Amino acid sequence: MGTSFGRGGATDYLQDLVNTDFILIMGSNMAEAHPVGFQWVMEAKKKGARVVHVDPRFTRTSALADQYVRIRAGTDIAFLGGVVHHVLSNDLDFREYVAAYTNAAFLVNEGFADTEDLDGLFSGYDPATGSYDTTTWDYEGASQRGTAPMETGMGGPPIEGAAGGIAQDPTLQHPRSVFQVLKRHFSRYTPEMV
Incomplete structure (x- = not known):
């Protein structure tokens, strides 16, 4: 994706987040680093979306999320592998x-x-x-x-x-x-x- 859209490039409009029912934020302190975009996360949350933040550090994003998952630095791939395993194993x-x-x-x-x-x-x-x-x-x-x-x-x-x-x-x-x-x-x- 980085080659096509640039590093950190998005493939959708942040405004569309308001239409989702689940948001996973991983390795980003979006609330502080991208406050204008984070407003759409909060709008989605007001409409009932569940927000999960995965990061080694507890940040403002963690405080505003429904669930904070602390992982050790460098274990992102193992964590995501576990998510994929859980989804596929439980249909x-x-x-x-x-x-x-x-x-x-x-x-x-x-x-x-x-x-x-x-x-x-x-x-x-x-x-x-x-x-x-x-x-x-x-x-x-x-x-x-x-x-x-x-x-x-x-x-x-x-x-x-x-x-x-x-x-x-x-x-x-x-x-x-x-x-x-x-x-x-x-x-x-x-x-x-x-």
Whole structure:
């Protein structure tokens, strides 16, 4: 996102926050650093939105949030991994949206191996060059390199056709669907680990 929109760039209008029912603020003291934008968080809260602030420091944002979650500095990824694990393990995602508007139904090539299979590395790693050959990460049935249409929008280079001949499982149950690969990858982020 930083390359496209600049560091700290937003992809939506802050005014739209008033229409949400949940706001997660992580690693930012938005109340003090962005007070004009934070007014929309407070407007959403008045309308019933729940505000959660995750940060090592208790700040003015923490004081105004419904819940403050203190984490150790540098544990952001583990915390977010735990959130993803919780959502996927308890079927708390918006499954219809995920299946229709993301790459979750696409099948990954049979040669793909995740980090738990290869001692912390993804498939395609070449120790001699210290780089990855990412062809095993491609979607099954894609005859050319590229991205799925919904990953780049209208201006991006889609793989041929709407779904590019990519093998899909709309039920998201196939073990090589992006959804199941994601679920397996984040299964390690248990409450005990996080």
